[in-house]
Amino acid sequence: MSGFEVRNSEAELYKFRVRIAVVALVVLLMFGVLLYRLFVLQVVRHDSFAERAESNRTAVVPIVPNRGQILDRNGIVLATNYSAYTLEITRSKVQDLEATIEELSQLVEITPRDRRKFKRLMDDSKRFESIPLRSRLSDEEVARFTAQRWRFPGVDIKARFFRNYPLEDVAGHVVGYIGRINQREQEALEDSDDYANYRGTEVIGKLGIEQSYEKQLHGTTGWEQLETTAGGYAVRRLNSRPATPGDTVVLSLDVGLQKLVEDLYGERRGALVAMDPRNGEVLAMVSKPGYDLNLFVDGIDQENWDFLNNSIDRPLLNRALRGTYPPGSTYKPFMAIAGLESGKRKIETTIQDSGSWTFGGHTFRSGHPNGPTNLRRSIIKSSNVYYYMLANDMGVDTIHEYLSPMGFGRQTGIDLVGEGRGVLPSTEWKRNTYKRPEQKKWYAGETISLGIGQGYNHFTMVQLAYATSMLANHGIQHTPHLGKGTVDAVSRQFKPLYREEGTSMGYKPEHVEAVRSALAAVTVEGTSRFVFGGAPYTSAGKTGTAQAVTVGQKEKYNAAKLAEHQRDHSLYIAYAPAENPKIAVALIVENAGFGAAAAAPIARRVFDYWLLDQYPSEEDMAAVRKGQVGRPIGTPRSGQAMMARYERMALPGVGAARVLENLSGGDVAAPRAPELAAPAGAEPEVED
CATH class of the missing domain: 1.20.5 (Single alpha-helices involved in coiled-coils or other helix-helix interfaces)
Incomplete structure (x- = not known):
């Protein structure tokens, strides 16, 4: 090689x-x-895969807490719960949805309304979520389905809690209602710290106390850890944490007073707010017309929704909280305070009221001449000329400066979501509100009508009651509130809600007392003397009549020629007893005419009930609803006796007095007791 x-x-x-x-x-x-x-x-990665393997055979199921009750100040139930069976479908597990529903209808009754509601819920739900097809099944229907359950994969029976409002439409706008969580609310929950606490929860407070006190009412979600088969069926429970029910919310509202006022309005529209001026507790908040809250519990049907939503009377609107109205002459006492505090008027300043006043070539009417008029007489006789001149001397921005702190044109801070702001005009407000240059300018003539509560002035009854309570309480403000306290779901103890101390407005005492003295004289020698004649207590008040539509200066108001919705509104503000007020009210009866004819008689019955425990006779109530009576007629009934009806309706088997006894630690207070508290060691047995 x-x-x-x-x-x-x-x-x-x-x-x-x-x-x-x-x-x-x-x-x-x-x-x-x-x-x-x-x-x-x-x-x-041993631990991670071990956890995954464990999760393949275990499932964590949320336990939805029982929602807390809502009670009035006497322990009468306004909102509670009951348990019922529902027939539910998970669409992702059903091959032919329509065929399945048809077969189910052979076992249990499924109405067209059930089908419509189910389709509506489908739009707001994911395919893997369980959706109720039929609620409140009878025991017989449950048994029939259970025997045939094997035929319906993806269909199951569940026990759910349903909200119940025993008094139906009484205080409906205050209590509010719950409803299924929509997409917007779901997104808000996902961005909040409470998201984990709402796992498995399908409903949430939509309006009123149900919405404003959602955190207290909802409770704490529990959970169960279950061992499951490969098919996802539970074999046994491995671990659990029970749900904690929501707290019971106790309101300052008095159902007896609330129902009385609602009955006095009858079919008329309007709003009333009654407050304790000493602490800001709302004793009644009425908005008429109302609606049955139970319509929303199981999802309102289209027919009822169309009726409520499209009615010209707007029953869904909370008129007391969001409805805004010109205050008319009820505004004059507050203008008087502003005039004194701004230095534009003195208590003894006297003007000549000739029945009209001319400014810039325009004559402003006053109805009738009052002659020499000082502050006291201007309120007693409701002089327009006095307040035309005062408004002109003050100017719109000064009026705004002094009236805004009283609560006009801004939210009062009441513990309800959605409070209206109203309008207390100023030059800045007009510049920001209107678009065209000529609309942005403030004209001197526009200021004149502000003095008598007309023009751009529009306020809520909550604002008017807030300001009236301030006057009643000698110039000290308390933020209005409905929540009085909560009953803890675990400890069963009553916990008063924290409230700030009252705030002094800083008015000179002699100014406040001058206006208070004039208001007290209104019920003795002024426009409401016929309504309050013979009352065994003193009161102070001011009537008001406000235009719903503008009437030209050269035209004469004639209610008979106007449509009912165009007639003047009837208003009244008042408090009693005049020397040491325990209750203050502001109310409006829409399109009912003069304040002394429709609004003041309601206020008289409110005071009689609250201070004397007198409930009007049927004859008297019928006359008040028609605006045909001033002072009470007939023999009054006992307010306590009338309250017994609501105890039976709202607390079957458990009297309201018993609940109140538990809350107060054994001493049964009067239904309108100013305080509702349990001492240390008391264990209220409030039904969940």
């Missing part, structure tokens, strides 16, 4: 050995990677 051939053979052998070495290295590297991967899976 030649030397060349030897070298060539050695080269080939070298290449072969290199290839073997490379292959061996690759194989060794692959084994190294495999060993590393096994180490990661078996050691490094």
